[in-house]
Amino acid sequence: MDIQSDTLAEDELATITGCLIHSGQIGWLNRNGWKYVLTRARRPVVGRVYARMKLAGVKPSAENVAAEVWSLDLSKIG
Template sequence: MEAHSETLAEEDLMAITGYVIPSRQIAWLDQNGWKYVLTRARRPVVGRVYARMKLAGVKPSSENVAAEAWTLDLSRVG
């Protein structure tokens, strides 16, 4: 099983935005209301969970992005 980074890879950003050049990616992200941070090299960084929610049409918020970790509750199993 392949482990993914918490942020999108450059190839992912290229596929989503349709642009290779970081300044064009930034313009696309701004135009489409995406949140991102810039690296020192001025490349956009987008979180993987955030991107999945945006692509699914879910408006990301602090409530639905930071879901609590769940634990298995066997207390009612008899």
């Protein structure tokens, strides 16, 4: 099972934006109202949960973006 990063991989961002060049990706993100941060190399970084919500048509906000809650269940051990 592959563990996904909390941010989109370069190929995922290229697929969404249709651009391989970072400046083109930044332009697409700006035109479409996406939030992102830039690395020191000016590569745009987009959060995975944020991207999933945007692609699903949900407007991300502090209320609807939450970490998955889990608890340790030891009831079946023994």
